[in-house]
Amino acid sequence: MELFQLRYFLKAAEREGFTRAADELGISQPALSRAIANLEAELGQPVFERQGRRVALTDAGRLLQSRAQQAVSLLEEAKSEITDDGESGRLRVAAIPTIAPYFLPGVLREFSRQHPQSSILIQEDVTENLLRKCAQGEVDAALLALPVPARHLEVEELFEEELILVLPAGHALAKKRTITLKDIEPYPFVLLDEAHCLTDNIVSFCRQSSFHPVAVERTNQLTTVQELVALDHGISMIPAMARALDLSDRRVYRSLSDVRPTRKIALCYNPYRFQSKLLVRFRECVREFSRKMGKKAKAGRGKG
Amino acid sequence: MELFQLRYFLKAAEREGFTRAADELGISQPALSRAIANLEAELGQPVFERQGRRVALTDAGRLLQSRAQQAVSLLEEAKSEITDDGESGRLRVAAIPTIAPYFLPGVLREFSRQHPQSSILIQEDVTENLLRKCAQGEVDAALLALPVPARHLEVEELFEEELILVLPAGHALAKKRTITLKDIEPYPFVLLDEAHCLTDNIVSFCRQSSFHPVAVERTNQLTTVQELVALDHGISMIPAMARALDLSDRRVYRSLSDVRPTRKIALCYNPYRFQSKLLVRFRECVREFSRKMGKKAKAGRGKG
DNA sequence: CGATGCGATAACCTATACGCATCACCGGCG
DNA sequence: CGCCGGTGATGCGTATAGGTTATCGCATCG
Numbered sequence: 001m002e003l004f005q006l007r008y009f010l011k012a013a014e015r016e017g018f019t020r021a022a023d024e025l026g027i028s029q030p031a032l033s034r035a036i037a038n039l040e041a042e043l044g045q046p047v048f049e050r051q052g053r054r055v056a057l058t059d060a061g062r063l064l065q066s067r068a069q070q071a072v073s074l075l076e077e078a079k080s081e082i083t084d085d086g087e088s089g090r091l092r093v094a095a096i097p098t099i100a101p102y103f104l105p106g107v108l109r110e111f112s113r114q115h116p117q118s119s120i121l122i123q124e125d126v127t128e129n130l131l132r133k134c135a136q137g138e139v140d141a142a143l144l145a146l147p148v149p150a151r152h153l154e155v156e157e158l159f160e161e162e163l164i165l166v167l168p169a170g171h172a173l174a175k176k177r178t179i180t181l182k183d184i185e186p187y188p189f190v191l192l193d194e195a196h197c198l199t200d201n202i203v204s205f206c207r208q209s210s211f212h213p214v215a216v217e218r219t220n221q222l223t224t225v226q227e228l229v230a231l232d233h234g235i236s237m238i239p240a241m242a243r244a245l246d247l248s249d250r251r252v253y254r255s256l257s258d259v260r261p262t263r264k265i266a267l268c269y270n271p272y273r274f275q276s277k278l279l280v281r282f283r284e285c286v287r288e289f290s291r292k293m294g295k296k297a298k299a300g301r302g303k304g
Numbered sequence: 305m306e307l308f309q310l311r312y313f314l315k316a317a318e319r320e321g322f323t324r325a326a327d328e329l330g331i332s333q334p335a336l337s338r339a340i341a342n343l344e345a346e347l348g349q350p351v352f353e354r355q356g357r358r359v360a361l362t363d364a365g366r367l368l369q370s371r372a373q374q375a376v377s378l379l380e381e382a383k384s385e386i387t388d389d390g391e392s393g394r395l396r397v398a399a400i401p402t403i404a405p406y407f408l409p410g411v412l413r414e415f416s417r418q419h420p421q422s423s424i425l426i427q428e429d430v431t432e433n434l435l436r437k438c439a440q441g442e443v444d445a446a447l448l449a450l451p452v453p454a455r456h457l458e459v460e461e462l463f464e465e466e467l468i469l470v471l472p473a474g475h476a477l478a479k480k481r482t483i484t485l486k487d488i489e490p491y492p493f494v495l496l497d498e499a500h501c502l503t504d505n506i507v508s509f510c511r512q513s514s515f516h517p518v519a520v521e522r523t524n525q526l527t528t529v530q531e532l533v534a535l536d537h538g539i540s541m542i543p544a545m546a547r548a549l550d551l552s553d554r555r556v557y558r559s560l561s562d563v564r565p566t567r568k569i570a571l572c573y574n575p576y577r578f579q580s581k582l583l584v585r586f587r588e589c590v591r592e593f594s595r596k597m598g599k600k601a602k603a604g605r606g607k608g
Numbered sequence: 609c610g611a612t613g614c615g616a617t618a619a620c621c622t623a624t625a626c627g628c629a630t631c632a633c634c635g636g637c638g
Numbered sequence: 639c640g641c642c643g644g645t646g647a648t649g650c651g652t653a654t655a656g657g658t659t660a661t662c663g664c665a666t667c668g
Contacts, residue, residue, distance in 0.1 A: 001379060003307045003451045004625090019645060031626050033647060038625095043386050052634045053645050060386045071375040082347050107529035140488060170497035308656090323614060335657050339614060342656090356665040357614045 001042055006068040009047065010033045013057055013065050014240070023271070069216045073137055077274050079300040086277030087117045087200050094123040094130050095143035095280070098198045098222055100264065102241035103143060103293075111285045118278055126195045134270050140279050145197050146264040154271040156283075158290040163202065163261040166229050175234070177188075178257035188216040190225050190234040198222075198263065202237050205261040226251060239263060265290070305346055307379070310372040311598045313351065317361055317369050366475040377441050381578050390581030391421045398434050399447035399588070400428040402502045405570065406545035407447060407480055407597075415589045422582055430499045438574050444583050447590070448569040449501050458575040460587075467541040467565040469505065469558045470533050473536050477539070482561035485513050492520040494538040502526075502554040504539065510570060543567060543599075569594070586594050 012021040012032060021052075022032040040046050047061035057065060080089065095104050100122070108120060123139055130142040132149050148155055165184060167174045173183060191213070192199045206213050214236045219225055225236050230250040238246075242252050267286050270277070316325040317338060326336040344350050351365035387393065399408050404426070412424060427434075434446040435454050446491055452459055465509050469488060471478045477487060495517070496503045510517050520538045533538055544549075544602040547557050547603060571590050573583070 001307060001383060003305060006379075017645075018647095024312055027625095028627050029646075030628085030648080032626075037647085043383065045386065055633095055646085063386055064382055067378055071378045071382075074371055074375045076308075076376070078368055078375075079305060081371075082349065177664070186472065321614075322616095330654090332658055333615070334617080334659085338656075343617085354615070358665090359615080 005035050005039045006072060008032050009039060010068055012036060017055060030081045030278060030299045050238050051061055080276055081274050086281060087115055087279045089276060090119050090280055091278055092121045092139045093141050094125060094133060094139040096127055096145065096197060097124050098196060098239060100124045102245060107289045110289060111282055120224050127197045134268055137270060138272050142267060142268045142283060144266060145201060148267060148268065154269050156267045156268055158265045159293060160262045160264050161240045162255065164240055164243055165256060166236050166238045167252050168232045169252055170231055171251050174252045179254050180258040181256055184235060185211045188234040189213040189237045190228045191215040192225060193218050193220045201263045235256060237261060305338060309339050309343045310376060312336050312566050313343060314372055321359060325535060339384055348355040356364045382579050387580050388580045390585065391419055392581060393582045394423050395442045395582055395586055396425045396446050398437060398443040399427060400431055400501060402543060403447050406549060410491065411590055411593045414593060415586055431501045438572055441574060443578050445586060446572045448570060448572060449505060450570050450583060453574065455570060458573050460571045462569045463597060464566045464568050465544045466559065467545055467567060468543045468547055469560060470540050471535055471556050472536045472558055473554050480558045484562040485556050485560055488539060489515050492531045492538040493517040494521045496529060496538045497522050497524045505567045541565060
């Protein structure tokens with residue numbers, strides 16, 4: 001039994017197919033077939049059931065998958081610990097979709113400048129999956145919005161940002177000098193899918209003010225929400241960081257005058273796993289960047 | 305990083321030398337040197353300090369040793385679980401030196417008869433080391449004498465056996481019809497080294513009767529004790545199972561008439577590790593054999 | 609100061625993992 | 639119902655990598 005066989009096996013199990021797995025591993029399909037066959041020969045029994053073009057794990061396969069996973073991560077982590085020089089290395093950073101495109105690029109630009117030898121892998125997923133990946137060590141750090149149901153994970157609040165009302169350029173409300181919560185209550189909302197925590201943020205904010213926003217449309221990208229608002233499908237609320245990237249004049253953004261809906265951005269990581277110098281520095285970098293962002297937000301708020 | 309490299313590395317670390325390790329691994333010394341060199345190249349730093357002919361682990365080496373150990377055992381265990389058919393397989397059985405030669409052969413003969421495809425590795429060591437090996441999964445089961453300071457280990461008492469007085473054939477006591485504890489108090493003892501628990505058994509038994517045996521000689525083999533007794537260097541106490549193998553007429557064995565010193569034999573294993581069918585059957589076999597042994601002991605006691 | 613033992617290095621060898629070509633099989637579809 | 643696209647298995651030549659033998663360098667020790 002050799003590690004490369006186990007890595008191949010794990011990829012095949014993950015991808016549920018030899019061809020796809022071989023592709024991702026950068027080897028040919030026959031090479032993978034042979035590697036698995038040798039592994040099975042050593043174990044004395046198959047790890048995959050071959051039913052036509054379908055491959056599924058056998059009981060033995062499932063057992064091996066779990067153990068091999070552990071062993072491989074253990075050794076990967078050991079390698080990281082040993083080669084940890086604070087400069088070179090790989091960092092796996094994740095963020096929820098409503099943060100990733102607006103916050104990560106800035107942080108990454110700064111971090112890459114400070115640590116040119118490091119390589120960073122980005123993943124984007126919803127909160128629930130990110131927490132799981134964080135717990136299992138599949139990602140080193142995750143950026144998400146509070147609250148998070150995270151046990152055994154370290155959650156560090158970074159900053160609070162406003163959720164701003166977004167309206168089509170010609171909307172009636174856009175002409176008002178001040179907009180209150182009561183004003184927006186009658187209008188239908190364009191919201192993200194329910195899997196996104198931003199939806200929860202908005203809905204729970206509205207609920208505090210005892211009204212329930214009517215969602216006329218649901219999408220899974222904030223950009224789509226903005227476009228739909230421009231097309232007058234409804235109004236919505238957008239995190240301040242997403243506004244900054246919106247250069248279009250078909251939409252206008254307004255803060256509410258009576259209340260201030262916000263979301264809290266946090267950094268999450270698994271303190272029980274090895275904390276590489278690179279990871280520690282990344283966290284510092286994120287904190288630093290968040291402080292700057294906070295200042296800019298305060299300065300900008302005056303201009304509204 | 306490949307498993308064979310880690311196995312090589314672990315052996316080299318264990319043996320504290322490349323030549324010895326390569327020898328035990330069944331490869332040549334240059335092969336080992338190169339494997340380690342490649343490993344170090346991948347890690348970007350040495351795992352061994354080479355000070356002349358001495359090799360010592362570096363900090364990185366120690367870290368890798370611990371992790372590699374875990375990973376290798378994990379995968380070995382996984383393989384055992386998968387290939388566990390209750391017949392073929394390897395079992396690592398250990399016993400303390402005062403049990404191994406007298407009890408193990410009988411059990412092993414019986415077990416090998418029932419499971420001809422299995423292979424059994426025997427280890428002999430003192431209680432302390434056996435418990436450590438049991439805990440770390442280096443042995444699957446250990447036979448030892450109570451009491452044992454075992455936490456997180458399952459300890460199953462098997463039977464109790466008498467410690468019998470052994471005297472040189474012409475000894476004054478040998479002529480007496482009955483021998484009491486008071487009778488033996490004046491005579492010097494031949495004992496095993498202090499590392500052996502049999503010594504503790506004997507000493508603590510004597511202490512209960514408020515006398516401390518004087519050791520004129522200490523050896524580390526029971527056979528040597530018996531020979532020294534025959535040479536009139538002193539008297540001693542020997543487990544009943546060791547008496548059964550003594551065919552010489554230069555020694556005589558006597559039970560004490562007023563008290564009955566004993567030791568309790570127990571089987572120890574790690575319940576947190578995977579229990580292969582073979583291991584479960586071995587434990588059954590040991591229990592069964594112990595029952596027979598107990599019966600024989602009782603039957604024989606009348607004649608004693 | 610030579611003998612000895614151990615690790616590193618060089619040169620060569622071979623086992624094996626790989627890629628390519630191809631086969632065999634299943635499933636979908638006209 | 640037969641063709642075809644896709645997937646895994648197989649055969650074969652090759653190249654890489656791990657193994658061996660021979661030898662060197664360098665400590666340690668009598």
